[in-house]
Amino acid sequence: EPEVTQTPSHQVTQMGQEVILRCVPISNHLYFYWYRQILGQKVEFLVSFYNNEISEKSEIFDDQFSVERPDGSNFTLKIRSTKLEDSAMYFCASSVSGGGNQPQHFGDGTRLSIL
Amino acid sequence: GEDVEQSLFLSVREGDSSVINCTYTDSSSTYLYWYKQEPGAGLQLLTYIFSNMDMKQDQRLTVLLNKKDKHLSLRIADTQTGDSAIYFCAETPTDSWGKLQFGAGTQVVVTP
Numbered sequence: 001e002p003e004v005t006q007t008p009s010h011q012v013t014q015m016g017q018e019v020i021l022r023c024v025p026i027s028n029h030l031y032f033y034w035y036r037q038i039l040g041q042k043v044e045f046l047v048s049f050y051n052n053e054i055s056e057k058s059e060i061f062d063d064q065f066s067v068e069r070p071d072g073s074n075f076t077l078k079i080r081s082t083k084l085e086d087s088a089m090y091f092c093a094s095s096v097s098g099g100g101n102q103p104q105h106f107g108d109g110t111r112l113s114i115l
Numbered sequence: 116g117e118d119v120e121q122s123l124f125l126s127v128r129e130g131d132s133s134v135i136n137c138t139y140t141d142s143s144s145t146y147l148y149w150y151k152q153e154p155g156a157g158l159q160l161l162t163y164i165f166s167n168m169d170m171k172q173d174q175r176l177t178v179l180l181n182k183k184d185k186h187l188s189l190r191i192a193d194t195q196t197g198d199s200a201i202y203f204c205a206e207t208p209t210d211s212w213g214k215l216q217f218g219a220g221t222q223v224v225v226t227p
Contacts, residue, residue: 004157033213041219043158043203048213056213091157098213101165103148108157 002026004107006092012113013082021077021110023092032075033093033104034067036060043091049075050098079112087114121204121218128226133191135221137204140185147180149189150203152220158203161189191223199225 005024013019025032034046048055049067066078075094079086089111093104120138127133139147148163164171164178164187171178177190191198201220208216 006157031213033215035215043205043215043217045214045216050213056211058214093158095213101146103146103160103163104213104215105160106150106158108155 004092004094004105006090006107006110008110009108010111010113012115015084015114016081019079019082019112021079021090021092021112023075023077023094023107024073025075025092025094026105027073029094029096029105031055031095031098031104032067032069033095034077035091035093035106036088037091037109038085038088046077048098055098082112082114084114087112119204119206119216119218121202121221123219123221125221125223126226127194127223129194129196131194133189133194133198133223133225135189135191135202135204135223137187137189137218138185139187139204139206139216141206141208141216143209145209146207147178147187148205148207148215149176149178150205150217152201152203154200161202194223194225196225196227199223 032049037043047057089109091109093106095104096102149161150158175192204218205215
């Protein structure tokens with residue numbers, strides 16, 4: 001069964017450094033998402049992306065965050081200047097379409113640790 | 116406001132049925148989902164239900180939706196040790212198709 005893949009599985013970065021988290025969505029999916037889960041807290045929506053532009057973003061997704069689809073297969077999340085509070089598990093997801101009847105499929109996540 | 120609430124922990128004996136409960140507040144939600152997360156893994160979609168349905172069955176899984184009370188439940192029949200995981204309830208509001216709102220997750224522990 002096709003799946004969403006995320007790399008790396010664990011990223012350790014110094015505070016203030018830039019980090020790029022990578023995702024390969026399922027190949028025929030057109031809608032892409034990032035979520036994060038801070039340890040012990042709920043999974044939170046960050047951003048949705050379709051047709052090479054952001055469809056919706058949450059309050060968390062400030063100017064320090066950006067997303068990109070640099071080629072036909074990858075979808076990336078960049079954090080420009082990381083803070084300690086960015087430490088979390090980051091999940092990428094994709095779906096065939098934007099309707100709820102085409103549910104989102106998630107990757108295994110990247111654990112980001114900021115030192 | 117939008118919020119999804121779940122009980123945090125459930126212990127069940129192997130072979131018994133598990134029932135995981137969820138309440139949501141956004142009455143305009145269209146779809147409601149159950150995801151499973153095993154240790155070190157991502158969120159695996161288990162099943163989902165459209166808000167105009169009352170029930171959906173898929174093998175050992177039964178989803179019940181009480182729209183009046185905004186209550187969703189997931190029943191797992193004949194619970195196995197492999198069902199030990201965290202189960203997340205999630206909704207998509209009608210005004211925000213791509214934004215899943217998750218509950219905090221219910222840790223299910225299956226004992227022999």
